[in-house]
Amino acid sequence: MTAMTDDSIPVTPRAIHDEMIAFGIMTAALLIVPLTGIYPFFVMQALCFALLACAFNLLIGYGGLLSFGHAMFLGTAGYVSGHALKVWGLPPELGILAGTGAAAGLAVITGLVAIRRQGIYFAMITLALSQLLYFIYLQVPFTHGEDGIQGIPQGHLFGIFNLANPTILYYVVLAGFLFGFLLIFRTINSPFGEVLKAIRENEPRAISLGYKTDQYKLLAYILSGTLAGLAGALKVFVAQNASLTDVEVGMSGQIVLMTLVGGLGTVFGPVFGAFVIVAMQQYLSGLGQWVTVIQGAVFVVCVLTFRRGVVGEIAHFFRRSL
Amino acid sequence: MQALYAQLLVGLINGSFYALLSLGLAVIFGMLNIINFAHGALYMMGAFVAYFLLNVMGIGYWPALIIAPIVVGIFGMILERTMLQWLSGLDHLYGLLLTFGLALIIQGVFQNYFGSSGLPYSIPDELKGGMNLGFMYLPIYRGWVVIFSLIVCFGTWYLIERTRLGAYLRAATENPALVRAFGVNVPRMITLTYGLGVGLAALAGVLSAPINQVRPLMGENVIIVVFAVVVIGGMGSIMGSIITGFALGVIEGLTKYFYPEASNTVVFVLMVLVLLVKPTGLTGRAA
Numbered sequence: 001m002t003a004m005t006d007d008s009i010p011v012t013p014r015a016i017h018d019e020m021i022a023f024g025i026m027t028a029a030l031l032i033v034p035l036t037g038i039y040p041f042f043v044m045q046a047l048c049f050a051l052l053a054c055a056f057n058l059l060i061g062y063g064g065l066l067s068f069g070h071a072m073f074l075g076t077a078g079y080v081s082g083h084a085l086k087v088w089g090l091p092p093e094l095g096i097l098a099g100t101g102a103a104a105g106l107a108v109i110t111g112l113v114a115i116r117r118q119g120i121y122f123a124m125i126t127l128a129l130s131q132l133l134y135f136i137y138l139q140v141p142f143t144h145g146e147d148g149i150q151g152i153p154q155g156h157l158f159g160i161f162n163l164a165n166p167t168i169l170y171y172v173v174l175a176g177f178l179f180g181f182l183l184i185f186r187t188i189n190s191p192f193g194e195v196l197k198a199i200r201e202n203e204p205r206a207i208s209l210g211y212k213t214d215q216y217k218l219l220a221y222i223l224s225g226t227l228a229g230l231a232g233a234l235k236v237f238v239a240q241n242a243s244l245t246d247v248e249v250g251m252s253g254q255i256v257l258m259t260l261v262g263g264l265g266t267v268f269g270p271v272f273g274a275f276v277i278v279a280m281q282q283y284l285s286g287l288g289q290w291v292t293v294i295q296g297a298v299f300v301v302c303v304l305t306f307r308r309g310v311v312g313e314i315a316h317f318f319r320r321s322l
Numbered sequence: 323m324q325a326l327y328a329q330l331l332v333g334l335i336n337g338s339f340y341a342l343l344s345l346g347l348a349v350i351f352g353m354l355n356i357i358n359f360a361h362g363a364l365y366m367m368g369a370f371v372a373y374f375l376l377n378v379m380g381i382g383y384w385p386a387l388i389i390a391p392i393v394v395g396i397f398g399m400i401l402e403r404t405m406l407q408w409l410s411g412l413d414h415l416y417g418l419l420l421t422f423g424l425a426l427i428i429q430g431v432f433q434n435y436f437g438s439s440g441l442p443y444s445i446p447d448e449l450k451g452g453m454n455l456g457f458m459y460l461p462i463y464r465g466w467v468v469i470f471s472l473i474v475c476f477g478t479w480y481l482i483e484r485t486r487l488g489a490y491l492r493a494a495t496e497n498p499a500l501v502r503a504f505g506v507n508v509p510r511m512i513t514l515t516y517g518l519g520v521g522l523a524a525l526a527g528v529l530s531a532p533i534n535q536v537r538p539l540m541g542e543n544v545i546i547v548v549f550a551v552v553v554i555g556g557m558g559s560i561m562g563s564i565i566t567g568f569a570l571g572v573i574e575g576l577t578k579y580f581y582p583e584a585s586n587t588v589v590f591v592l593m594v595l596v597l598l599v600k601p602t603g604l605t606g607r608a609a
Contacts, residue, residue, distance in 0.1 A: 060415075113598065116597050116598075116601035117597070119414055119415070120414045123357075123415065125553055125593070126550055127546055128546060128553065128590050129594070132591065132594075138586075247545065249542070260419065288434065288436045289430050290430065293426065295426055296430060299423025299426065300427070302419075303420040303421070303423065309449040
């Protein structure tokens with residue numbers, strides 16, 4: 001096994017001060033979106049994907065684990081939330097809880113299997129596990145196969161907030177995103193986060209220092225999967241459906257792409273990347289399959305020319321931590 | 323019983339494709355340290371090249387069996403020269419990401435021009451018809467695929483494990499710097515190795531064209547199953563890849579007969595079981 005060098009996933013020196021300022025700017029910008037006349041559904045969708053990409057980035061950027069199956073959490077949470085809301089008639093808060101909880105349970109089970117191998121094998125195993133889930137969801141009755149769960153009611157959050165109102169829904173989704181983002185931010189700046197980074201840099205050394213690295217990796221995996229599930233549960237209220245598209249390999253690939261474009265291992269990169277990719281799909285949707293080709297080309301260009309991602313390159317250029 | 327034998331045969335055929343593909347993946351990983359996500363897309367290209375040869379140039383199945391792997395192999399070597407070689411020394415994950423992007427590009431382009439439906443490719447006249455074996459009816463083409471794949475697999479095994487060229491290759495896998503010091507052109511060997519692995523994928527594509535039709539996404543699901551095969555078998559040994567590929571194909575075929583609902587998932591379930599019992603894979607060494 002080769003030692004990690006400067007050429008591995010880039011590490012930027014971190015300074016919490018820069019990140020706080022950037023966080024303030026981002027939050028302020030997101031808070032005023034409904035006043036600007038930007039189509040709120042676009043921003044809501046992008047926020048769900050941003051949370052998803054941040055959760056994914058927690059694993060790859062700080063734990064060095066590339067999951068090629070994160071769509072399974074998105075899809076599972078979507079199906080369970082959708083079913084809970086539509087068939088069981090649960091209120092939104094319990095629907096979100098059910099979806100997120102299901103993703104957490106899935107993360108515990110798949111995590112115990114996947115963390116048994118590192119590096120490239122971890123990626124292949126998570127990919128295979130998500131494909132296993134895909135075929136299960138294709139066959140079990142409650143997902144309605146190719147049709148998916150359609151027309152999911154949005155309801156009233158805590159019996160007060162009418163989520164059918166786009167502005168209210170927007171702030172609820174934003175609150176969910178900020179909750180997840182801050183939790184990840186807190187995690188990577190905690191002693192736990194430092195140990196994760198140590199494992200990424202040199203796992204044998206971390207083991208020799210007495211850390212039970214498998215437990216750290218499993219915990220990071222569960223946290224990541226759970227927050228990806230939260231993103232999936234929130235997305236149900238935005239899209240009002242849950243379908244097989246969210247469990248497909250292509251979706252997992254998009255999550256990877258968002259994080260790669262923004263910058264692996266940067267705090268704000270996944271958010272930036274999610275907005276870019278969602279916008280790209282929105283504006284290029286008339287091009288049909290060429291969107292896939294363009295996404296592939298973005299992958300290739302990113303890997304060959306700017307591996308730090310857009311945010312990572314900016315941070316590197318200005319010697320700032322973002 | 324007829325149905326059971328028929329499914330066993332289907333399993334053996336899928337097993338041939340798994341073996342050819344996982345063999346190529348293992349050879350490429352050994353030399354380039356890259357998991358070639360584009361393998362499924364290149365398998366598809368092999369089938370399409372055979373299709374073009376027949377329908378545009380009137381070149382039949384037998385020449386295509388040789389020409390298609392060479393054409394796709396050259397395409398692969400160009401990819402290696404222009405892109406993959408710049409990744410040497412980087413984290414393995416970047417190779418996976420780059421080849422995933424390449425797979426998206428290749429599959430997207432073909433989908434644009436040919437949609438998602440299958441194009442027919444007929445069985446060559448010499449292999450049409452079937453034989454009655456007493457206990458089952460054997461379509462000759464299917465028997466041919468299994469036997470020919472076995473020959474190619476063992477040929478590759480012989481090339482790598484028993485020839486001088488293979489010895490260079492194995493040595494370069496272990497310690498490229500030292501082999502270079504002996505005057506062997508290692509970068510060229512790496513390019514040729516990628517061409518070889520990709521050529522095997524294209525060959526599998528040509529073999530599968532008359533059975534599965536020629537579709538732009540024919541490699542998309544196969545590659546994920548092959549990844550699971552590789553996790554189960556480990557990439558440490560050539561023979562391991564071949565045996566695991568065939569064995570899993572047969573198990574999949576048996577599942578189709580006994581419990582068809584699970585036939586899509588059985589390989590993945592087996593992967594989970596193997597990971598729980600022996601995380602390094604059946605033949606793999608600790609990575």
